Amino acid sequence: MNPAHLDYDVLADLAEGLLEDDEAASVSAHLDTCAECRDLSADLADVSRILAEAPVPSMPAELAERIDTAIAAESLNTATVVSMEQRRGRRHWRILSAAAAAVIVVGGGAAVGSIALDGADSEDGAAATPPQDSSASAEVGPKAAVPSPAPAFNVARSGTDYRAGELGSQVAELLDSRRQAAAADPAGPRLRGCVYAVTQGKAPDLVDEAAYEGKPAYVIAARGDESGKWNVWVVGPDCSAGDPGVLKTLKNT
Amino acid sequence: MTSVSMRRVDEVPDKELLARHAQGDPHAFAELVHRHRDRMWAVALRTIGDPEEAADALQDACLSAFRAAARFRGDAAVTTWLHRIVVNACLDRIRRKSVRPATPMGDDATFDAVAPKMPDPTDAHGVSLDVSTALQQLPYEQRAALVLVDMMGYSVDDAAQVMEVPPGTIKSRCARGRARLAPLLVHHRNRREHKNVGGVEGGGMPK
Numbered sequence: 001m002n003p004a005h006l007d008y009d010v011l012a013d014l015a016e017g018l019l020e021d022d023e024a025a026s027v028s029a030h031l032d033t034c035a036e037c038r039d040l041s042a043d044l045a046d047v048s049r050i051l052a053e054a055p056v057p058s059m060p061a062e063l064a065e066r067i068d069t070a071i072a073a074e075s076l077n078t079a080t081v082v083s084m085e086q087r088r089g090r091r092h093w094r095i096l097s098a099a100a101a102a103v104i105v106v107g108g109g110a111a112v113g114s115i116a117l118d119g120a121d122s123e124d125g126a127a128a129t130p131p132q133d134s135s136a137s138a139e140v141g142p143k144a145a146v147p148s149p150a151p152a153f154n155v156a157r158s159g160t161d162y163r164a165g166e167l168g169s170q171v172a173e174l175l176d177s178r179r180q181a182a183a184a185d186p187a188g189p190r191l192r193g194c195v196y197a198v199t200q201g202k203a204p205d206l207v208d209e210a211a212y213e214g215k216p217a218y219v220i221a222a223r224g225d226e227s228g229k230w231n232v233w234v235v236g237p238d239c240s241a242g243d244p245g246v247l248k249t250l251k252n253t
Numbered sequence: 254m255t256s257v258s259m260r261r262v263d264e265v266p267d268k269e270l271l272a273r274h275a276q277g278d279p280h281a282f283a284e285l286v287h288r289h290r291d292r293m294w295a296v297a298l299r300t301i302g303d304p305e306e307a308a309d310a311l312q313d314a315c316l317s318a319f320r321a322a323a324r325f326r327g328d329a330a331v332t333t334w335l336h337r338i339v340v341n342a343c344l345d346r347i348r349r350k351s352v353r354p355a356t357p358m359g360d361d362a363t364f365d366a367v368a369p370k371m372p373d374p375t376d377a378h379g380v381s382l383d384v385s386t387a388l389q390q391l392p393y394e395q396r397a398a399l400v401l402v403d404m405m406g407y408s409v410d411d412a413a414q415v416m417e418v419p420p421g422t423i424k425s426r427c428a429r430g431r432a433r434l435a436p437l438l439v440h441h442r443n444r445r446e447h448k449n450v451g452g453v454e455g456g457g458m459p460k
Contacts, residue, residue, distance in 0.1 A: 044435055
């Protein structure tokens with residue numbers, strides 16, 4: 001190395017203002033007279049530019065999915081803890097059916113006849129189905145977490161094993177085929193609280209007890225913002241108004 | 254994933270999302286991650302180099318952040334806090350996985366064995382691949398500092414917060430890293446076409 005010339009380290013320190021004053025002065029003086037070292041200095045500036053211009057890679061879809069799933073699972077675990085710590089004194093609804101999972105579809109069009117709505121808000125679905133769960137609203141539960149006018153609805157059991165990648169199409173197929181009508185019971189107060197918490201008050205068009213990725217879970221869906229589109233949620237079997245524990249959300253699918 | 258945009262939630266500030274998460278809102282944290290995931294991924298991938306390791310580190314980081322959210326005190330930006338967790342998760346991975354002992358800073362030894370088996374499938378441009386390869390020649394601390402400052406555009410002070418070191422340390426790590434990268438990236442400079450363009454072995458560079 002030619003001692004008369006500067007190296008990258010000194011020049012990089014100079015650029016970051018890390019040199020002592022006297023050294024900085026002598027380095028600058030050298031740069032004024034030496035084109036070769038000015039070239040090196042420009043190299044360093046180029047390093048920053050090249051790094052800045054490197055394209056930002058998008059997160060691969062599989063990884064995004066994987067992380068979503070991990071967060072959802074964590075969500076489910078944490079919900080229990082939070083509920084015990086933060087909601088002491090609030091009455092707990094026990095899990096009525098530990099093995100069951102439910103899919104709940106909210107919104108929906110006139111095609112969905114299997115959901116019993118005893119509320120007054122639905123201009124389409126309600127007429128198709130006679131109210132059959134008016135008694136359920138009497139037991140709406142001890143806490144006001146459930147919107148008071150929330151209509152009751154039925155829970156279907158389609159036996160579907162929902163899969164993350166096919167959730168949208170599986171729900172759509174179910175809505176089309178109306179298979180969920182085969183077995184349906186009125187939703188209990190805990191599940192109703194869960195559903196309305198997740199749908200933010202929208203009445204569900206489908207609630208299906210099922211499995212998600214092989215495990216008991218509730219799947220909830222509502223009519224999306226565009227006609228013919230659905231919002232679908234998957235929640236765990238412990239879902240309640242305070243702790244929906246959403247595992248998966250599909251918007252306007 | 255185009256269907257994840259949640260209109261109303263979009264305007265909610267990061268801190269509010271984090272607070273909602275701490276209060277038990279099941280959507281808030283996922284939304285926060287969606288919002289920042291590409292940058293978090295970029296930090297993890299560039300800091301670690303290997304896509305699979307980076308993916309594992311990022312998942313670790315997301316879960317750590319999920320659990321630690323209640324302890325977020327709001328004295329830094331949420332993105333700073335998130336990136337700190339990502340950087341720490343990357344460092345954990347590197348430490349756990351590293352075959353060789355941790356590379357001391359300022360060690361001028363070459364790191365041939367570390368040269369990653371890149372090909373990053375997300376990358377179609379040769380440039381980024383070379384940049385990634387070059388970055389892997391740096392000790393972890395220098396690499397992370399350059400990823401934050403030069404690649405992600407963090408200020409020195411913000412990067413110092415992310416890495417929890419004084420700003421002067423960030424400056425020094427950046428300076429060391431740039432000095433080391435300069436000869437490695439020489440072929441990216443069209444400015445130097447009068448010298449050995451495309452010469453893999455950079456014989457023209459003074460050492």
